[in-house]
Amino acid sequence: MTNSENFIGAMSAMYNCLAANRTYLDSLNVFPVPDSDTGTNLCRTVKAGADAVRRQEKLSVNELLEKSAKAMLRSARGNSGVIISALFKGFSDHMNRFDAFLPAELSSAFDSALKNACRVISRPIFKGTVLSVVMACRDSLSKKDFLSSQEAFSVLAPAANKAAEQTHFDLPEANRAGVVDSGAAGLALMLGAVDSFLSKRSAPQSSQTKQVIFKKHSNPSALEYTYCTEFIILRKNNTPETELEKKLSGLGNSVIVVGDSEIIKVHLHTNDPGRAMELSSPFGALTDIKIDNMALQAEQKGR
Secondary structure (H helix, E strand, C coil): CCHHHHHHHHHHHHHHHHHHCHHHHHHHCCCCCCCCCHHHHHHHHHHHHHHHHCCCCCCCHHHHHHHHHHHHHHHCCHHHHHHHHHHHHHHHHHHCCCCCCCHHHHHHHHHHHHHHHHHHECCCCCCCCHHHHHHHHHHHHCCCCCCCHHHHHHHHHHHHHHHHHHHHHHCHHHHHHCCCCHHHHHHHHHHHHHHHHHHCCCCCCCCHHHCCCCHHHCCHHHCCCCEEEEEEEEECCCCCHHHHHHHHCCCEEEEEEEECCCEEEEEEEECCHHHHHHHHHHHEEEEEEEEEEHHHHHHHHCC
16 A cells, blocks of 8 residues: 555544544533534544545645645634644645655654644643644654654554543543543544554544533533634735734634635634624635534533
8 A cells, every 4th residue: 555545544544533433522522612513523624634635546645635734724613623724734834845754754743733723723722632632742753763654653642642631630621521622532533543544453432431411510601702703714815814813812712713825714702703704804705604602502402
């Protein structure tokens, strides 16, 4: 099997693992808001990346990585999906500096992914979230030069699992609810799926009996911001997306603004979606607009 075929297979393995564990991941979702959709959003986002590279074996691994990262950015949903797409973009940007996909560069690629996510998230939280898993991956890979992706992921997957388990202790919301962070768990499952695929083992699967009912820990009416607002901007100029992030940061929280040469993806929790779109319109035409009432969602899922 070629390296490109391995990459395509790894993308499918990540999506299949997320799909098998979607309900479990949804049940863990207490942060940043308890809207119970992390697994659903990750599935949608990663599926787009897997679909984009299917039957594209003639492309190089770096070309496939860039193609999947672009597709994930366009299809990303929710806080978790947009962060994962930002991580993939940072990872892809680093690897595309080289003529070929180099396992020895994986630690630096995870560092690039982390930096890109921190650049596009208005208030990154490093302890107890998916970012803590990325840091653990980077650090575990920095201890040695790996000759193959299989060897690297055999080290990477256990480090990701350990970091995800630690989020229960480091994230107050997760600790109160008796869970681990849902985004961190999702990334750990994705990396474990790649390890299993490369090693020809069965993919990891979380026990559905471990699902938790966390609604009793959550008060939807206590949400500071009501509307999860997402849209895509079709760029009309090269104004850095950081300028838009500054404009939107005063409107709410969970602000993520990430873009490539063609689009800017916007995600935020706010009480004024209209104002968010008004501030964004000078950057280009808006499309794929999605606005959800998170308090209503949490209330309906808690019934």
